[in-house]
Amino acid sequence: MADIGVFLNLPSTDAEALRRKQILEGGLPGLTFDYRHGGGDYSSYGSIATDLVKSNPDARVFVASCWPTMQALNNVTPTGIVYAGLTDSPDSWYSNNETGIKSFDPPELCPNWPYLLTQIAPNVKNVAVIYDQDPSHPCMRGQYDAITTSSSSLGLPLVFTGIDARLEVLQLESAIDEFAKAAGAAAGLIVTSGTLTAGSRLNIIGSVARNKLPAIYPNSLYTDSGKCPEAAGLISYGPNLSDLYQRAVSQFLAPILQASVTTTNIRTEFQPVASTGADFNLVVSQSVAGALSLTVPKSFTVIDANGQRRQVIPTLVS
DSSP, X not given: OOSEEEEESSOXXXXXXXXXXXXXXXXXXXXXXXXXXXXXXXXXXXXXXHHHHHHOTTOSEEEEOSHHHHHHHHTTOOSEEEEEEEEOOOGGGOOTTEEEEEEEOHHHHTTHXXXXXXXXXXXXXXXXXXXXXXXXXXXXXXXXXXXXXXXXXXXXXXXXXXXXXXXOHHHHXXXXXXXXXXXXXXXXXXXXXXXXXXXXXXXXXXXXXXXXXXXXXXXTTTTOTTTOTTOOOXXXXXXOHHHHHHHHIIXXXXXXXXXXXXXXXXXXXXXXXXXOGGGEEEEEEHHHHHHTTOOOOSSEEEEOTTSOEEEXXXXXXX
């Protein structure tokens, strides 16, 4: 039996899943961990969570990586759950046994995706947005709404098309192909943050490269070839996932395990925090920009939730 049960969405062989495992174990030496991996198959999450909890009845706390993993755990245990990387949602969605790091607030981050995309690819006029359209995941719809409603106020004459991230891989690739063919040289793509998009990222990046689409992604997992050796996207803007896990360990897991608190009520002791614009990273792949004949600006303009603009120098990767 382990001290901490961990339910990650990504497959066990995924480079990012292995990185999160290293962060957890490196930040909490001397403790034992039991890992489960969902791989984006939501229908199996209930049984996975049940097995994890039954196998570790004395675990002091569990770790969840996304909304579906946290909800599955909550359905089978009152034991405390610490999350890292969830999209910000209303406080009413959280239970007293949950706390951790929210990855971002959609109104602060998401309007920057079309704004940044048009700064590096000014010809983009028609934009496909890949997001999870499951009505039970309104925070995913919130990303799409934040993207589309902000564009007119930013003076961006863009037409948006939604692509459902729930599509099977071949259908998703086909939807990207069809959009690229229809939109032609004016086409661009935005990939939102979510369990399904992360799990399909290699297929998405491959389709984008095949169609020579300028695309922006929610974090550097998609753009940094050092983190994703098989493929790299053009540009990303969002929180550093490794930082989120390190903060979850230092600000929540370690203090909770050290304190004499009941983990069924940890929210009252450890209020969740959200990353902010100051925590977001802008990453650009020079090789992808070159392949698309795009010039990388020396700096980009981003906008915060209060409408204030500031300049950001991108991190350039090969």
